[in-house]
Amino acid sequence: MKSVKNHRLHMMLNVALFASMISILAQITIPLPLIPITGQTLAIGLAVTILGSTYGSYAVILYCLMGAIGLPVFTNFHSGLTALTGPTGGFIIGFIPCAIITGIILEKTAFRITNAFIANIIGMIITLIFGTIWLKYFANLSWTSALSSGFYPFIIVGLLKAYLAAVIGITVRNRLIRAKLLPFPAKRAS
Amino acid sequence: MMEKMIFGRYLPMESFVHRMDPRAKLVVITLFIGVIFLANNLLTYGILVLFTFASIFASKIPIKFLLNGLSFLFWIILFTFFLHIFFTREGDVIFTFGWIKIYEHGLQQAIFISLRFFLLVLITSLLTLTTSPIDITDGMESLLNPLKKLRFPVHELALMMSIALRFIPTLMDETDKILKAQMARGVNFSEGSLKKRAQSVVPLLIPLFISAFKRAEELAIAMEARGYRGGEGRTKYRLLKWKGMDTLAALLVILLGGLLYVFRS
Numbered sequence: 001m002k003s004v005k006n007h008r009l010h011m012m013l014n015v016a017l018f019a020s021m022i023s024i025l026a027q028i029t030i031p032l033p034l035i036p037i038t039g040q041t042l043a044i045g046l047a048v049t050i051l052g053s054t055y056g057s058y059a060v061i062l063y064c065l066m067g068a069i070g071l072p073v074f075t076n077f078h079s080g081l082t083a084l085t086g087p088t089g090g091f092i093i094g095f096i097p098c099a100i101i102t103g104i105i106l107e108k109t110a111f112r113i114t115n116a117f118i119a120n121i122i123g124m125i126i127t128l129i130f131g132t133i134w135l136k137y138f139a140n141l142s143w144t145s146a147l148s149s150g151f152y153p154f155i156i157v158g159l160l161k162a163y164l165a166a167v168i169g170i171t172v173r174n175r176l177i178r179a180k181l182l183p184f185p186a187k188r189a190s
Numbered sequence: 191m192m193e194k195m196i197f198g199r200y201l202p203m204e205s206f207v208h209r210m211d212p213r214a215k216l217v218v219i220t221l222f223i224g225v226i227f228l229a230n231n232l233l234t235y236g237i238l239v240l241f242t243f244a245s246i247f248a249s250k251i252p253i254k255f256l257l258n259g260l261s262f263l264f265w266i267i268l269f270t271f272f273l274h275i276f277f278t279r280e281g282d283v284i285f286t287f288g289w290i291k292i293y294e295h296g297l298q299q300a301i302f303i304s305l306r307f308f309l310l311v312l313i314t315s316l317l318t319l320t321t322s323p324i325d326i327t328d329g330m331e332s333l334l335n336p337l338k339k340l341r342f343p344v345h346e347l348a349l350m351m352s353i354a355l356r357f358i359p360t361l362m363d364e365t366d367k368i369l370k371a372q373m374a375r376g377v378n379f380s381e382g383s384l385k386k387r388a389q390s391v392v393p394l395l396i397p398l399f400i401s402a403f404k405r406a407e408e409l410a411i412a413m414e415a416r417g418y419r420g421g422e423g424r425t426k427y428r429l430l431k432w433k434g435m436d437t438l439a440a441l442l443v444i445l446l447g448g449l450l451y452v453f454r455s
Contacts, residue, residue, distance in 0.1 A: 009410050009418065010406065010407065013350075014406045016350040016351075016354040016357065017353070017354070017361070017405060019350070019351075020354040020358040021361060023358055024361055046395070062351060066323075066351060066354060069323055088266070139273060140274065140299070141277070142277065145273065168391070168396070172399045175396065176403055179400065
């Protein structure tokens with residue numbers, strides 16, 4: 001039998017390892033013409049799909065904090081407060097509401113691939129809206145130029161990432177539950 | 191890839207800024223971010239530039255090194271610069287070339303906003319160049335301590351952060367190993383159609399996640415066995431010391447804010 005405290009410690013460590021995992025995956029890029037697929041958004045989607053809303057968003061917040069204190073964890077080894085306060089900072093801050101909402105949708109429905117796909121698309125749109133609004137006000141752009149530089153180019157790639165996050169996330173989650181490494185299958189509504 | 195990650199951007203040296211308490215540095219930076227938005231004319235930006243370069247000088251970090259690390263930001267700054275110069279249509283026209291018209295207001299806006307961004311980058315990278323990540327974590331934990339009263343898990347957050355830091359190189363090694371193992375089995379990560387490439391990520395990620403979760407489990411057991419009981423009553427190995435010069439630095443930034451407030455138009 002595992003005590004409550006042990007469960008808490010265990011989840012804390014899972015969150016910590018997930019944050020470092022996001023930092024590593026953010027450095028992996030699949031080269032594509034025009035816009036490369038970076039692992040950053042994919043890893044965030046995975047974190048939420050695997051850990052659920054609460055712990056998934058903890059991992060994302062931890063990741064953002066690690067970047068803020070200057071570890072080169074953001075894509076292309078960007079780091080520091082400037083990555084958060086700069087013109088593209090909204091995209092990184094936007095990961096947090098993205099994680100929370102994606103996770104809530106998944107927990108309210110069920111951890112299945114179609115649900116995960118839809119939840120991840122919604123999360124992606126939230127991130128993009130956040131990032132675009134931030135970009136608009138930071139750089140004093142008009143809405144049209146903010147949308148064309150911060151929103152439209154990322155939609156197709158975003159859909160692809162949402163699909164990947166859903167498929168891989170659910171597969172890994174089921175494997176982990178089967179291996180009894182994920183000690184909270186309680187929220188599995190099915 | 192590995193080296194960059196392990197060492198971060200911290201540059202251990204001996205200087206006034208290096209010796210400052212990490213808490214003081216965090217306070218100074220937070221204040222500075224607020225202060226920088228006060229500047230809106232030539233004089234106030236001049237003061238800011240002076241302050242920024244004085245702090246760089248005090249940290250003894252070679253300017254060349256600092257700028258090298260910022261090469262990636264150069265493009266973002268250039269991008270904002272040109273957006274402003276071409277899309278602000280106020281004030282007098284000062285330059286016409288075919289269909290390109292540059293307005294006075296646009297030029298001013300472009301220079302000021304890029305400069306503001308540039309200074310912000312310089313100051314914040316100074317923090318990470320002069321302070322080790324562990325020190326920053328400690329400083330953050332201690333600054334956030336009052337939030338414990340609101341039941342915000344400050345200690346847990348700091349612990350998770352140090353563990354995450356410690357495991358980045360380990361997991362990086364692991365990724366490398368799995369990557370090579372799967373390549374030896376014939377997975378091709380860099381060629382083929384989009385669908386093929388997306389599929390090739392799966393055999394990389396699944397073992398990676400499973401091994402990470404196993405590590406977390408082992409670590410939890412090890413910590414339990416050694417009697418880890420959470421943050422209550424825990425003492426620290428390294429203690430932070432707030433010295434006179436830290437107060438001085440904080441006051442200096444407040445003074446800077448006052449100056450900008452007086453001279454802004």
